[in-house]
Amino acid sequence: MKGIYKILTTLVLIVGMVACSDQLEVENPNNQTTFDFGDSETELREVVIACYNRIRLDGTFARVGYTLDAVRGDEVWNSSQQWYLEYDNFNSPGTIGIGDEWPWRDNYHVVNRANFILSNVDEVEMSENAYNEIKGQALFLRSLAYYHLATYYQDVPLITDYAAYSDLETLYSSNNTQDEVFDQIEKDLTEAMNILPSRDAGGEWAEGRATSGAAAGYLARALMFRHKFDLALPILEDIIAGTYGTYALTADYGDNFRESTENNSESLFEVQFMDFGTGGTDEEWTPVNISRVATQGHAVESNFASQDLGSWGDLAGSPWLYNLFKAENSTDGRLDPRLYWTLVSYEPEYSNYTDISTAAYPEGDPRSNIVYQAEITESPRSNIAQGGLSIAKFTNARNNIYASITNGLQCGVNIRLMRYSDVLLRAAECINEISGPNQQAIDYINEVRERVALEELQLADFPTADHLFEQIANVERPKEFGCENGRGIDLIRWGFFYDAARLQQLTEHGYYVTDGTANTDALTAATASNSSFNTYTPGNEYFPIFQGTLNANPNLVGNSANKNEPADKWDARPIVN
Template sequence: MKNLLYKITCILAFGGLVMSCQEEELNLDNPNALTTEQFWKTENDAQLGINSVYAMFYKDGSFQRWMYFRLDLTSDEGFSQSPWIELADWTRFQYINYNFWEGNVVTWRDTYKAIFRANQVLANVPDIEFQNEDDKKKILAEAKFLRALHYYYAAILWEDVPLVLEPSQPGDLHQQVPVEQIYAQVEKDLNEAFADLPLDWPADQVGRATKGAAKAMLGKAYMQQHKWQEAKEALDYLVIGDGAIYDLVENYKDNFTHLNENNQESVFEIQFGDQRRGGTGEGPDAAVSSTRAQFFAPRGIGWSDGQARYWLIDAFKEESTVDGDLDPRLQHSFFYPDLFEDFGDRTYGREWEWGEDEAWFRKGARDYYRDNEDYYSEVNFRLIRYADILLRYAEVLNELGNTSEAYQYVDLVRARANMAPLAVAYPSIGNDQDAFLERLKKERVLELSGESVRWADLKRWGDLETQASVDEIADRDPDFNNFVVGRNHRLPIPQDDVENNPNLDQHPEY
């Protein structure tokens, strides 16, 4: 009412000045809804901007929830018996509705939302005056790292997607490009990010991208393209180069709880917390936690929408430690019926009632201090840890014909689990590259199962490219009986996006 009276007074008193009076009213700044022009002015704005890109890890389509369904349950390590049939169908290659939100659209949306935020930083921060130009360079490098990370997973999941390098406008119709161009941009961003990222951060900034994280992601991108020499050069930095500051922690379990996070084995981990218990929107109470434990917990503890395949339990029991015991990694990787008998481990304070061939992922579960799960797990997700880098380095060396040199890096990982050196346990491998790779596939499962790397592994190894290899996978994961070679190696693009953008084509196999 006061606003209306003020306008009337303006009209009566100033007559011809009414337009300027109205403009003054319309141009008032709303501190709760700043425009792009009003923001991006100060160093603090730049910092808030890059923080908003990291915040995309806390959204449903990313590593807060649904990415694990895409990377863990769709692989031969996991599956779903969810009563929500359509959800379970999207882990067993039964793609009917390409617009299914939880199975496809939300991850597509949040991927490009993260890319949009990174693009905003890259477009606007260069014009902001900083007291220290190195601080500006770091922020721009972080944005390039995060844009590359999200494009890497877009390439893994959908392959040929739009390449967007500027802040989008509502009417933009972005051009789809082949996956090779996506990887080329990933490489460019990571190489440029590496130059300006620090080796490490102060304690109050831990969790931000580092030089090591950039080289690790670069190595992963090169490996997916079979650029073995380039991958070696990237991983050299972490293993034998100036970035060789990482090591394996003594206790394997420390990689999966909130008690020893950001430790010496962590190359890059997503920082989760339980201090806010809201939703996953943009409000001030938005959660910064993970729901993985809730969705993957055994029956009676969580929703049990994701389970582990039992062949993984058998794989751990194929070889004993040098002392004749079970591989200790099994205890910390899975819940399964004989867990108490094998390790004296009741978990969550009680014995279990489950089928004899059922198993659940344990990594990230909170049974070490509570008896149930919820939507607000504070356990960080170790997106890249040094054990993965060592096994990747061995794979790259083997592909380059340096099989004998590769053994030592596998042995470092095996030694923590008190397993005999590879050459002692499996002397028949020798310098046979194919035999070494087959064993390495098993070593990666034993060390990294349930850590969202298996789907990319299967693609890189070519195990999804022939019917014979898919049939082998189906022997341990019946969901792969639904897998169509040449089709299900990538997701369909959300159909609404295809229909609304003439520059975007649905994958021809769909």
């Protein structure tokens, strides 16, 4: 009997092993993975859309990722004295998620998706046009993410192959130098610039897709960050000439911040948000949330707007910026219209502007622009406790769409990341850096000034490159782009953090008072409560890499902010009046 049992047991084992070698495998078609996705044009186009989705997160451009650069500039201060305070004061310990981790995390989500496309697109059969469209957008969006990673965190891992994520040795990448990252950005944007359609192709290419013009504009930005002015200028001149699509200043400066005038003639690239009230209900703050009913809006308004009007009241415009606007009126004597669209100050003059054209041009002129609304009779406070001037851009303060602010990812005003006015002012800056002031540089600046009817600049008033640079850096750019993303990056590339006189100038620009009012006084060290730049220490013009990220990746080391070490790279031009 024992022998029979042994024989039966052996047969059972043999049958079992044979059955295991021929088991049924069933794949769930509704649960695709990266191993069985991305082998068709249709699927790669879906991933392109997923890339755009990731630039609409909190850490990219839906709130923190956008406003962090503004708060490290001299035009914005932290009126809540809570959120963003360490970034306003340049002293984050590297353990705070909002600035040390979230932009890093969310921009690498963009990189991850773009790498998936770029690692698969050569293997998929499609037309040349389809190939160029898919690859070009992926190159642009990866470059956009790396541009902000490198200008926020200095030395970051450069990952360009999707296969790197499948191996721990390559997944836990070490730092690349900032120059190595910018080398890749320049390479990618050069290719994207040459293969993407222009906005003139119409359809989606004129309504928010990354275009050849967007790639050219960001390539010029990247080149100028490393002082390659001689390479940036021809690209900027080609944009002006229409090589990469037809661009022009809008007649109304306010059209760049309205929900109803998005993707206009001035826009090189903007982040698309759905109009207020048309999105879902779930707020998609992090990459983990993949709700089908996400809100589709941004929370920049919640940071910028006034607590008196319903926002969180975290950030305020500097009194320096306000007084810069007030120092120069338009040619008909009225205020520079950009003040109205930049800061929420009430000016008695506005009461006379209801339903008539403003400062820029007389009524009836085809260039007549903004129609002022006189809903407020005094300047609202940015923060109820601390005060400050609230910021108007990308908020409802001047859009008048809804009665009160709904905080969170609700605002539908597209975030304009690059405008044609930036092209003109950058072209003037490049000319000045290459050969000093000339009439062409002055003409480019005057084109921007003419829109708001400011008196034309005269070449004779700028005897040296230092004089014209001062005008561009501390008059033209802050008034045109006040409180937008990019000022902090400019201060780094201009070397302002690395020069004692320039740092003192920034300190004076950054004076604010926490008196609970919307104070507009021209402040001094004696009358100010503080300046954001009083606590700056070398190296902290960059944001530290999150300590949790450093702990998780043994190959990663901290940057200049983590180490509190100088990161000076550029010499600043001397200050002139």
